[in-house]
Amino acid sequence: xxxxxxxxxxxxxxxxxxxxxxxxxxxxxxxxxxxxxxxxxxxxxxxxxxxxxxxxxxxxxxxxxxxxxxxxxxxxxxxxxxxxxxxxxxxxxxxxxxxxxxxxxxxxxxxxxxxxxxxxxxxxxxxxxxxxxxxxxxxxxxxxxxxxxxxxxxxxxxxxxxxxxxxxxxxxxxxxxxxxxxxxxxxxxxxxxxxxxxxxxxxxxxxxxxxxxxxxxxxxxxxxxxxxxxx
Numbered sequence: 001x002x003x004x005x006x007x008x009x010x011x012x013x014x015x016x017x018x019x020x021x022x023x024x025x026x027x028x029x030x031x032x033x034x035x036x037x038x039x040x041x042x043x044x045x046x047x048x049x050x051x052x053x054x055x056x057x058x059x060x061x062x063x064x065x066x067x068x069x070x071x072x073x074x075x076x077x078x079x080x081x082x083x084x085x086x087x088x089x090x091x092x093x094x095x096x097x098x099x100x101x102x103x104x105x106x107x108x109x110x111x112x113x114x115x116x117x118x119x120x121x122x123x124x125x126x127x128x129x130x131x132x133x134x135x136x137x138x139x140x141x142x143x144x145x146x147x148x149x150x151x152x153x154x155x156x157x158x159x160x161x162x163x164x165x166x167x168x169x170x171x172x173x174x175x176x177x178x179x180x181x182x183x184x185x186x187x188x189x190x191x192x193x194x195x196x197x198x199x200x201x202x203x204x205x206x207x208x209x210x211x212x213x214x215x216x217x218x219x220x221x222x223x224x225x226x227x228x229x230x231x
Contacts, residue, residue, distance in 0.1 A: 026055075027139035031165055034172040041136055042176055048128045056135045059142040060103050064096040070149040071095070071211075077151070078213040084151075085213065099207060103142070106203050110134035113195050117188055118178045125178055133170070133177050133192075140165035141200060155211075159204045166200075167193045 030037040046055070075086035087095070108131070115130030144162035147153050170193055175185050209215045 027059075027143045030136060030169050031140055034169050038136075038173050038176045041132065041173075046132070048131050051131060051135050056104070056107060059139065060100050063103075063142060063145045063148075064100045066146060066149045067099075068092045068096045070151065074151050076211040080213060095210070102203050102207070106199055107131070107134045107138060109199055110138065110192075110196055113199070114174070114178065114192055117191055118180055121181065121184065129177055133173050137166055137170045137173050138196070138200070140169065155204065155208050159200065163197055163200055166196060170196070 026037070071087040071092050072089060073086075075084040077083070078085050111127060111130040111134035113130075114133045115125055115127050118125045118130070141159070141162035144158045144165070147158045148155055171189055174180070174189050174192060178188075180188050206215070
């Protein structure tokens with residue numbers, strides 16, 4: 001029984017690892033062969049639920065698991081003392097949960113941005129199209145976030161490289177998925193790119209400041225409000 005259980009567990013792990021590897025390969029395919037990759041995305045006609053559960057969520061959870069391990073093992077340098085803080089399991093779970101929700105929120109916000117801008121002149125696009133552009137277009141950002149596991153690598157560097165790759169992918173993705181009027185396509189691309197930079201940059205700013213100790217934790221905020229909200 002033990003041997004059968006061990007073998008089954010091994011098979012599940014191999015399949016799960018292969019599944020995650022496939023997601024990463026798709027992100028790389030969008031980077032190096034964007035035209036062919038976007039054509040495949042359009043041809044597949046995946047629904048919003050599929051993109052969320054089987055494409056986006058696995059990448060988000062993988063990043064959270066690896067970064068959480070890094071926080072509990074190597075910690076992060078604190079801006080005021082310069083010392084390294086090793087995060088407790090409880091702190092790590094709370095942070096990575098909030099971080100994962102924030103990353104998902106970024107994709108949904110960017111999807112709504114794409115949909116709203118494309119519908120500004122002629123309302124014929126749906127949210128699924130915007131979500132396809134956002135989920136696939138932001139995949140290099142999730143791929144580069146795997147490097148956040150290493151404390152020595154500046155998180156702004158991984159964000160900067162990731163968002164530049166995203167902008168390059170959007171150049172091919174927006175006209176193919178959204179099919180805007182040719183006279184408006186480039187302006188739409190520029191506006192989406194700028195807003196993607198702003199939204200993802202804000203999320204990165206908050207996470208970097210929190211890990212560096214510049215934003216007080218929830219436990220530290222309670223006594224602060226108790227002291228300043230007494231009547």
